[in-house]
Amino acid sequence: MFKNPNYVYGPMDVLVPSSLQFGEFLLKRMIGCKGKTAFINATTEERTTYGEICQEGMNFAVSLVHLGLRKGQTVAICSENRSEYFKVVLGVICAGGIITTMNPAYVEDEIRHVMKITKPSFLVCSPNVYKEHSRTFKSLGHIKRIILVGNEKKTGTLSFTDITIPVNNDNDNEERVIVNDRITRNVRYEEFEPVDVKGQIDTAFILYSSGTTGLPKGVMLTHLNLIIMCSFASTLAEATTLTITPWFHAMGLVGKLIELAQNRTVLYLPKFEVDLYLKAIEKYKVQIIVVVPPVLVAVFKAPKKYDLSSVQYVYSGAAPLHKDTSDLVNNTFPNARMVLQGYGLTESTLAVSRAKPDVPQKAGSVGSLQPGLTVKVVDIKTRRPLGPKQTGEICIKGPTIMKGYVGIENKEVFDSEGFFHTGDVGYYDEDRDFFIVDRLKELIKYKGYQVAPAELEALLLKHEAVADAGVVGIPDVAAGEVPLAFVVTQPGKRVTEKELQQFVAERVSNPKHLRGGVRFISAIPKNPSGKILRKELRKMAKHAKSKL
Template sequence: MSFIRTVFSTALKKSAKSLSTPRFHRKLSNLPPNVLYSDLPDVSIPKLSTPEFIFEKCTRYEHLTAVECGLTGRKYTYGDLLKKSMNLSRHLRKNLGFKEGDVVAILLPNIPEYPLVVLGVQHAGLVVTTLNPVYTPEEIHRQLEDSSAKGIITLVSSWQTASSSCRLLNKSLPILVIRTEQSQSLPRGAIDFHAFLNTEIDYPDPPPCRPHDLAILPYSSGTTGLPKGVQLTHRNLVANLCQTQTLNFVEDTTSGHQDVVPAVLPMFHVYGCSVNSLLVLTKGAKIVTLPKFTPEDYVSVLRTHKPHVLFLVPPIVLFLSGHPMVKQQNLQSVRIVVSGAAPLGASDEHRFIEKVGRSVHMVQGYGLTEATAVAVATIKLKEEVNVQGSIGRPAVNTLVKVVAIDDPSGTPLGVNATGELLVKGPQVMKGYHNKAEETKNAFLDGWFRTGDIAYYNEDRVLFITDRLKELIKVKGFQVPPAELEEIIRDFPNVEDAAVIGVPHPDQGEAPRAYVVPKKGTRVNQEELQEYVKTKAAHYKQLKGGVAIVDSIPKTASGKILRRSLKLEYEANLTTGK
């Protein structure tokens, strides 16, 4: 592996010398009252691209396993991660002609190749856009079109879906296909991904990406509306990796210890990609991938790999606490559990710790796609103050304030006053892709408006109480009502529609549709639900039901009053209607 050390000797020197005072720097004396900040000192952020930041670890841990499939045992070392990512980078530019700034779509579940793809694409000076592998061709087509993607990387099993998406796009995009088994045959017209990954070619590497170049374009609905591309730069990613490193979720690898971290959180989501993948690699730890959560597979990983760190969402924490399949001995190696994407109640924390039967660090974090992953966390607080039910305090290099809803001045509110949570820091996105007006509305004097309702107490600990956002959270996935409403309005005899999230015993929330039929017609609820199944991913299905109504409540400007529908739904539950 002397090849690796030679190639990256320059990058390592650059890393050592490029630490600089971050552009975002806290001067406490200049802060107005009631602005919250971290208890830890700011960290310097190196002027490196994301691959450069990760590849530095590859030279240090080149013989250790970086990522392994929890189902098949297929694995790559840190040396492989570097060498094969670079091979992919060169083939994308030489054989496919991709140019700096081109977008490549990743349509993959969690597999060992996922980090290789992300780093290889980014090392080529290209931009990653991530897609949920359960998306329908229509959903994929919309993102391909909006992002102007130039190619797709997917599995043999998803080839047909990717191909159908291209037909809807009326474009013939190159599709690289990953074979996860030797027996799989390459679909006609597909490009063999592993030929790119494993074949060295003589082609010059591009200059490293600049910190403010785009690195990844995940899609989020923000506060309202249809999914929008979130422009995250290399600086955003590297900054958030530096910020989360200070939280000590994962230990640095030593000659005698390597943390093992399962990756079941989807890597197409910023939490799974940045925290559960890239952060783990910066520590030299081992990732064990699972393409989806099933009780049997997850427990098998616990038994076989004996992980030290679990990045989870609340439904999986509840599963581990309550399912008879999970035995106390399956959790004896676990040192820390990090829960995100939705609140985890204090009683749920207690039940998990009781199941483990010993002290385990339970950490809750708060973040969003527009802030690269992490903005607030409870780590390092539990010995000082009671943080049960709290999201904690801001991460390093991050400022947070709570302001009165619709207050144009952005004046920070005081202790126990409820308002909208605003965030400022180097991890906050550049803006929404091709959405200048939405980008403008997302910020208030340089502060990002999260759309979440919060307050903080006398200990400067933050609590989320509600959200301005109308996103429906289904098992940690975000479902934008506007997207489903658009689908429903295309169904025969539908005049108007509104969708809200309602409580669901298994999914947290589930979409519920309110439908206004065209005059003199009727809408069959069962047929509508079947129609939505053909147009949207499984977690977007109308499992909260369909209600036929005479009208949809709206403001004078025509905005749907989903809050009114929620209140009506809750009132009907109370009265038994």
């Protein structure tokens, strides 16, 4: 009956529509600006309008139902970022299906692992993915139909174009919409009704946890989870955004759905190339960039030859952004008003907290809670709720928290009060602003002290010869664990192991010294959202030491 003084409560007012069908919600948000550009491929300059997403999404939904998709069945999409992506997503959700997004870079074992979790009845994929994995896809008995996007046609597959684009657009008055599996006319918005769902409990998306510490798990997000996340008001709705985050990942997928609900124009690059990235900002006068910290570091260290004055806001997520990195923003983007950090998880339908535009930010803060959420920070050993500026595990509950993991009982990941245990370590201050320290499983235990790898990585990046860095703990008989740094050097720069150890030792307390040494490698292994794959670094740590 009484609020816990050590819990942090976000704003409680969250407006939701009477219908909790996410496809219907998104369609209503987009249909009013049919002529506006939704996406621009900065590599090819291909443009996709809101009207095209709505029209082809509705057409695809009707075709899917005609082909046998039933409410609650899963449709997988495995593709690089391309114009058809959100047409597929909208169509599946409107048809009452569950969309699951797969990393197109997966190898066979990874494909089989995630397919075993979701068992999709339909698969939508790009020609590149199909060429690489068609044999694997065809061996999976649960896949009834494979649909190819693009212009290529392959035996045993359906063409997204054939089942989505009418043979003759002049047939709008025909009663029959589909003949011989070909769509004959566009579905009209006024006649279209998405499949009814129970939005509070029915799953809309199954996404995969990033798998940085183990095999990915299937995260079930409901229609209500997504509606609430896409309903938060924005003062930047007219801005043009640039993103490179892959759309199979929550940061890319849900982030883009939020921007579609706000009717923004989104510029995207299928893959990151620093020169093309900066050129796109200049050419399209981008106002908002959404990045992960390694991208900012690469941009800061690139030659200054483009006009980047259009950038007003820099949104950073997926990994901690050190103060010294954020301080460099104005040197690169002269008119940037602020760097906005956020904190989120796939399990929370993206954002848990975020900084607000034009509100002064504290160094290192990831902002305040999103509406509807309650957070407690608990002692890692005793599980006792902690007060301000006390570091512990962050636990969350609220209407954007996932329904659960596929095949895992909720009691394993939620406590008796309904809080989800994130595995992230952080704290909040007297103003209820949050600060993230690191992942619980990634903390290095040195003689009882907890050392955060992210702090050491940010420090190493300050060295002029360091292009990228990753830190893990390695076993030590006396101390338990000691920090080992993997370092990528800047082209043309040289630095020794001893120099970097001394550089760190002069700037941090004794437990954080690089007693495990420094190893020089060509690239830090990361997942598509920019998070360091420490399990890969730990494997590398077992091999022979590198030499310059």
